[in-house]
Amino acid sequence: MAMYESEHTKFMREWMAKHPEEQSEQKKGRALWWDKPQSVEEQQRFREARVPVKPYYYDANH
Known part of the structure; x- marks a missing residue:
């Protein structure tokens, strides 16, 4: 089974x-x-x- 290699990877x-x-x-x-x-x-x-991240980032009520 061959692994996929992108065109960019081949070029590089x-x-x-x-x-x-x-x-x-x-x-x-x-x-x-x-x-x-x-x-x-x-x-x-x-x-x-570090600042703790809110559980739901877009919730303005928390």
Whole structure:
């Protein structure tokens, strides 16, 4: 049984195979936006700052 692969995924696989130098650029971009170290204190501040979500968001009476 074959797995479905979108046209975009096929294109990106072929493009990355033809341009292997782009993998280092991709890693730099990911490090810039996503891979950020977090301290335990920072994570604790995030947990404490959370605001509870209403059970039904659009209900103005609660």
